[in-house]
Amino acid sequence: MAEARIRWIGGPVLHAVSEGAFQLGEAIEVGEAGLPGEVIRLRGREFVAQVYEDTTGLKPGDPVHGTGQPLSVPLGPGLLGNIYDGLLRPLSEERFVEGDDTESRFQPQVSEGDKVKPGQIYAQVTMHGLEEPCLVPPHVSGTVEEIAEEGKIDREQVLMVVRDDDDACHEVHLHNRWPVRRPRPVRDRLPGDRPLITGQRILDTLFPIARGSRAAIPGGFGTGKTVLQETLAKHAHADVIIYVGCGERGNEMAEVLNEFPDLTDPSTGRPLMERTVIIANTSNMPVAAREASIYAGVTVGEYFRDQGKHVALMADSTSRWAEALREVSGRLGELPAEAGYPAYLSSRLADFYERAARVTTLTGEEGSLTIIGAVSPPAGDFSEPVTSHTKRYIRCFWGLDKERAEARFYPAIHPLQSYSEDAEKFTGWWTEKGNSDWYRQRERLLTLLEREAHLQRMARIVGKDALPADQQLTLTCAQLVNEALLSQSAFSKTDRYCSPERQIEMLRLVIRFIDLAFEALERGADPDDIAGLSVYRRLQRMGEEIGEDEIERFDDLRSELDDQLGGLKARETQE
């Protein structure tokens, strides 16, 4: 392999003079310790590289070895349930799901002489108590020359040899490397068809995301990005969760690492870690590795998608990742663009988000990778470069609002600053679930919330009591929408997750309240009397009071609602 010598080194960036041919994007090993790095710029015999580990102690003259391969990560069974660094190296020997490594068992599903195709499952492996498929790597096809026997296997052993049509032999291992910056091939990309249910009412009901789509969660300091990402990781209806903690503070990541192994998947009752891969790259780890961690995460996501699974990737936070790009770019002496970020910030964001997709895999199955990235705009300013460029590539924008967070109104997603370009596709899905009115109800709520913002501005000037009765009632109804539907504590035992069935009931009750309240107003009822009804307070708290396994209790609430609002008379008639 090609060799070079360091000529200059500063932080994660080095310049080297090569004695052989290096390629752009080639993975390298730096110094005697062989620290991992990547060639990021080539000029004649000189190149610039970034190093993914602490470079303290490296000096001019130290050797750099080429690997001849692009930066890649090993993909295969055993990834689930563990925590990795930005280059997918396990951060801990301890595993977070039960089971014993020595019990790895290999069960071939093909025999010598069989034909295999890219992406095909050629064996099953049981590791750590989990059975996982072994896939033929995407660029391998041909006739099986050799296949390992059923039984115990060793991680490094060759499991299968495939001879292709050009007579070349390919060795297939348990883990096969894939370049992190290259999307894995698929047969077809498909449009999003059904929602990725998150269990969060404000998202599923107002701003739903399709499986295979992409969303951003921008929010200023302390507005709840991390809590929301973790809530999604715990409750989203996905087969596999990839959680990339990118440049967050070590203590925040430590919380995730401490908490996740103890959590149970609410839908299966199994440990949540069994379906989770965590990639941790905290702010004190080398900055270049942070840049790579996002691509490593997305590559792992695609690997599970290629097994016909529905995968959700949470990246917290893409701003820290963009800062890593900025730091490396600064050290390269590149001309800075907006806010010091490199001019290629936008294309790098595109490279990341565009890997989200619903696909037909190479073997004809359906899989999806949904990407949800948190953004931390300085001072919560959504016009800054990372947020504004991200907006170009995402379909759902879930903007967190400082005022809502300060009022401890969680999740602090602002309904008027957020949007979903996927929503229109889901009328059919909600109809199948039993709510053919969902899209119309959603539009009504959004219109009501817009009207609320307008009326609140007026009320601040003239006082709420000076508003006409119908406007006062509009504010009362909007408050109910906010408190009953949009507010949902991530820490509430009853309400941290809300199933689509429960969301339908709650949405219907709120809409019914609005309809009956305005009918009562027409009959001459007083808006204050409507807001003072005990059923109004019960509706505000229904998320906390009626859990997932007592959905029939919503019927009682509905009867109470009909009785109280139906019985409400004009004030004069009451007297």
Ligand SMILES: Nc1ncnc2c1ncn2[C@@H]1O[C@H](COP(=O)(O)OP(=O)(O)OP(=O)(O)O)[C@@H](O)[C@H]1O
């Ligand atoms: N959905 C929620 N339910 C209940 N409490 C929440 C919710 N979201 C946020 N909080 C509260 O707000 C606090 C701050 O949230 P979080 O750490 O997620 O903010 P952040 O935006 O990630 O912050 P930073 O900018 O520091 O990364 C949490 O510790 C929690 O008390």
